[in-house]
Amino acid sequence: MSHTFSLSRVARLVGVSRSTLQRMIKAGEISTHDGEVEMDELLRVFPDVKWENDGEYARVEEIKKKAFAKRVFERALPDREVLADRLFDLSSEFAAAKSLLMHYDQLFDWTLRKLDDVAETGGADTAQAVSALKTWLRGQIQAAPKEAERGVILLAEESAMRIVSAQVKVQPSGHEFFVEGTDTILEAALRAGIPLNYGCSNGNCGECRARLVSGEIKKVHPHDFVLKESEKANGTFLMCSNTAVTDVVIEASVAGATDIQPQKIATKVKSVELIDAHIAALHLITPRSQRLRFLAGQRVHLIADGAAGDYYIASCPCEDRHIELHIRRDNRPFARKVFEDLRREDPVTIEGPQGAFVINMTSRRPVIFAAWDDGFAPIRSLVQHAMSLEMAESMHLYWVSEALSHYQDNLCRSWTDALDNFTYVPLGVDGGAQNVAERILSAHHDLTHTDMYAAGPAAFLHHLRDGAMARGLSPLGWHGEVVV
Ligand code: FES
Known part of the structure; x- marks a missing residue:
């Protein structure tokens, strides 16, 4: 029976994104069975990958080197009991093999x-045939297949990967x-x-109840919520209390914009970054035990010392306790507060989130993002969310600058450098909203199988949509959001 790898593991082993692999599968360049890739196929399609220099194997080597750096060690490895369980599973597999x-x-x-x-009881011809057969058999056993050495390294790397991290489907x-590391299943999902x-x-x-379909989990945090006996019997568990020991399959629901309850969180200013004379990036941090639950593309109500205003979140929900907002210098009370005297450690209350300008997580189609001035904030959050989900076949970002500069131009260019399926085009406003919309669309003749997310003034959205x-x-x- 051939060894198989999930697409997520292949992505990590060969250092390409899942969306790239999905493109290759669609193009017939790599074949799969039940969503898994066989080892021979992997070695055939990626003959040039040097496993020992990439991915998890290198990462484990790095961890070993830095073992004295306790924090790195703690972040990378699971707690001791989970580690022991994973090693036991791997040892059992090794013993069986x-x-x-x-x-x-x-x-x-x-x-x-x-x-x-047979040779002894047969005649001379039989003895000769048996001798030839034995020579051939020994030769076959001794001749290591061409790919054996690379296969060994590949399996070693996959084993290292399974000790360091477990996969959840x-x-x-x-x-x-x-x-x-020591993440629960819930923490790992949000991070992703x-x-x-x-x-x-x-x-x-x-609320985080899920059902274990296969694999092994372990409770790493106690919980007060009491599961019914019938729930326990059918494999229900709390994702915020359990981690994955082995690769697991779970049944769990994914939240949409309407599933998220309004929250009120007392945050602290981490920094006010004056990007230029007209725009500031406000970085907030939530309390250690409380993160803001939101979806990329949503906005929140901010209050600082009596000054309030509504702003789009520019960071990804995957960024744990950190929240970034882009504040344009204008006469709104909250903007005045930010540019005049908001300082590090000052309290800012967040209420929200609001809005339904969120990503369609069931779609795998190419995506076009279009932002006008600081309509970039929700678009940035959506782009980063789409990147972390590796969901789109390709992504194109257009950023139109009218009153503001392309104030995070370098970030957008770094996305282009980092991803082979991402393009970025900064645009001026010459000719007005209709002209800009036409310039964006001139590069895309057929949008039948495409998703489009745009944030900016109504006239721009109107021309782009039509x-x-x-x-x-x-x-x-x-998906359009009027941002003024
Ligand atoms: S999120 Fe409340 S019990 Fe897990």
């Missing part, structure tokens, strides 16, 4: 002896992510940008 190998070895010796018996959404449903995140509300629909964009593929 070794015992099977010993059995085959004995079978080979027994076959040779049987052949000797979510049904029915199909999302996949890895649980690393997958908004699994949850409430308190500390074992009280029961032009996109004329090129085949489905009404379900259009």
